[in-house]
Amino acid sequence: MRKVQERFGERISVERRAFPLRPEPDPTVTFKGTYREAAWQRAAAMSAPDGVTFTMWARDDYPTWSLPALEAARCAALQGNEVFERVHLLLFEAFFTKGINIGNREEVIEVVRGAGVDMDRFLKEYDAGSARPQVLKEFDEAHSTYQITAIPTVIFNGGRKVVGATSLEEYLKILNALGVS
Template sequence: MEEAWGEHLIIERKSFPLRPEPDPNVTFRGTYREMAWRRAALLSAEDGITFTRWEREDFPTWSLPALEAAKCASWQGEEAFQTMHLLLFEAFFTQGKNISRREEIYEVAQEAGLDMETFRQDWETGKARALVWEDFREATATYRVTAIPTVVFHTLQPGDTEADTPRFVEAQRIVGAVPQSEYLRLLHHLINGKG
């Protein structure tokens, strides 16, 4: 979408921890998680995305570590963030890595080509965790996000800058895993002045 609509888009990715605290009892097999995984696999197949069924016993107990890792990667530049962001998704959904475990996150960071000394130092400061919580508060308070993915679309008026925060009432959003065509339909609608 960025390639096709890049000049019309400002994309901001925000963190939203689904499981902000560790839950040692979380499982995959025979739960709503497994059903959702199957549904996501079906919906994303037309976009060429592969979901591999989770086979390990140690399903990730919380989502905060991976979100922190993405924040740490962002401090090494946009390309580093984009690479790490994508590789975290692939690690979890395709390769079956437990991205709530520090050592497995470090493997992904290494694969992403990050400066590992800097990455580890940034991780240890705790600043990334604070920023993840800041994103979470903004998502829930400003945009009333309760699920992911939630993609919020809003239009900037002439004279607005990227720093301007549009009001929620002017925003349109798509909630849940949907085909890419849904995003493109709404983008086309907004860009052509009908949104």
Template sequence: MRNLIFSAVLATASLIGMTATATAAEPIEAGKQYVELSSPVPVSKPGKIEVVELFWYGCPHCYHFEPTINPWVKKLPADVHFIRIPAMFGGVWDAHGQLFVTLESMGVEEKVHASIFDAIQNQGKKLAKPDEMAEFLATQGIDKDEFLKAYNSFGVKSQVEKDKKLAMAYQISGVPTMIVNGKYRFDIGSAGGPEQALQVADQLIAKERAAK
């Protein structure tokens, strides 16, 4: 497990040094800007083109991707379904993943998502333990007892296990990683940068739409 975490961190850290490019005018190619999964993963909403972003609150690249991906998500057409899934490689990754799943289950994830990123990336907070999470979330208007109850609930723990299995099925090794329609995997490095990653996503969405 320790090696897996280390590999994931290395994969994330290497994103800055990669120089592959993909532009809207340049057709993308499997094996270059993206990888086609050998075994497609079922989507959560059949009939929709699903786009998944796998992330970790402790990942600086994920944090810096936020100002680029969030406006893009807001403009997605009705036939595209976007979801975030926390990557969990053990340790604090799992704690942060369970934090995200808990907030989703409470219907407050969108309200505090940016604040959690800021707390971890800019304020030096670890948010690695439930009580610490609850104390911070109380400053964001989230009831501590309700959060802790949800955090330890069967439903949240079951969803955490489902998300772990999805990440394994996607065969990810670092974050942020994107998956289009359970078939295509790519990241900022393979795409050539944050903007290029979304251009890759746009082309793969169009590819799936044309195949319907």
């Protein structure tokens, strides 16, 4: 989506919504030998030509949920969209490239620390849990209104829904069909 945004600039509007795959921790979640590992392998193959690296999860503590990272991103957004975008990207890289457990609050805080945010303000909001209601509201809306069950899911004007990792070319075709050029 970042490349689509760069290409089209102000001609499109991208609204990111939080979608915790599990709004509660699930201690049974694993990585090795599951659909998660297969999905990462597909994502790695698809994104390699763009210079994006997916590192297979090597730790024993695969995140049992993503709510701590999603709350952190929403708290960062309170400091502006630019801060949100930096934190969002760093959390993505932390999880998919560096093997950082985004379900672990302390590890998430360390990632955010590297994003140049006002940490006093961030920690005040994060510790208060002020972003959780918004994250859960976005999850509920995505699930109940749009029947979203997977990430990424992109919904275009007119209701067309694209689920899963999708090539830039496919997004360009859809936007062209919608009259965006």
